[in-house]
C-alpha cells in the first residue's frame with residue numbers, strides 16, 4: 001500500500017517534469033487511439049508492435065525516422081500529439097522485444 005502511494009508520487013513527479021516513462025507512453029498510445037489500428041501481439045490494420053520491434057531491432061535510426069513520418073503524416077496518419085509524445089509512443093511501440 002505504502003509502495004503504491006510512493007509509486008504514484010514518483011509518477012506524478014515524472015509527469016510534472018515532462019518526462020515520459022514507459023507506462024506513460026503506453027497510456028498515451030491508448031489515449032491517441034493508436035490501438036484502433038495496432039495491437040502489441042496481433043496484426044490489425046497496422047503491424048503489431050512485436051513485429052515492428054523485431055523488424056527495427058538493429059535499426060538505430062528507426063525511431064527518429066518513424067517519428068518524422070507520424071509527425072508529418074508521411075504515408076502514416078498524422079499523429080495529433082507533441083513531438084515528445086510521438087517520440088515516447090514510437091519508442092514504446094518498438095520496445096516489445
Ligand code: HEC
Pocket residue numbers: 029032033034035036037038045046047052066069070075076077079080089090093
Ligand atoms: C488508421 C489506422 C492507424 C492508426 C490510428 C495508427 N496507425 Fe500506425 N500504422 C498503420 C498502418 C496501416 C501501418 C503500416 C503502414 C505504414 O508503415 O505506414 C502503420 C505503421 C506504424 C508504425 C511503423 C512505421 C514504419 O515506418 O515501419 C508505427 C511505429 C506506428 N504505426 C505507430 C503508430 C502510433 C504510435 C499511432 C498513434 C499515434 C498509430 N500508429 C496510429 C495504421 C494506423
